[in-house]
Amino acid sequence: MSARLDHTIIHSTDRFASARFLTGLLDAPEPGAYGPFATVPLANGVTVDYADSIVSPDRIITQHLALLVSEEEFDEIWDRIRRRGLPYWADPAHQEAQRINHRHHGRGVYVDDPDGHAIEFLTHPYVTDD
Numbered sequence: 001m002s003a004r005l006d007h008t009i010i011h012s013t014d015r016f017a018s019a020r021f022l023t024g025l026l027d028a029p030e031p032g033a034y035g036p037f038a039t040v041p042l043a044n045g046v047t048v049d050y051a052d053s054i055v056s057p058d059r060i061i062t063q064h065l066a067l068l069v070s071e072e073e074f075d076e077i078w079d080r081i082r083r084r085g086l087p088y089w090a091d092p093a094h095q096e097a098q099r100i101n102h103r104h105h106g107r108g109v110y111v112d113d114p115d116g117h118a119i120e121f122l123t124h125p126y127v128t129d130d
Contacts, residue, residue, distance in 0.1 A: 011053035
């Protein structure tokens with residue numbers, strides 16, 4: 001199959017605030033503007049495009065975004081999370097507060113963006129042959 005993910009759109013109450021939250025954790029450049037979107041390009045050519053929602057904030061359906069990072073990047077992101085005093089979890093259900101996980105031969109952590117979208121940073125893919 002030749003299909004590749006090109007971009008995903010995430011609804012937000014403030015597209016640039018949400019995009020800056022992500023770029024701040026990644027220590028990435030300022031988000032770009034493309035039409036009605038604040039765009040965050042990732043290393044593999046995929047963009048995360050934030051759009052101001054046309055529904056009320058209480059009707060935004062939260063999503064999950066998982067980003068594979070290196071061990072060094074994980075350390076830097078986790079440090080930024082802790083320095084900002086952000087709540088974080090070791091699991092997607094938010095049951096293991098202020099912990100990271102060590103599943104699948106790597107590490108993972110979950111944080112929520114300003115609109116409650118779960119952003120997961122992990123160092124090893126969950127689907128592997130090993």
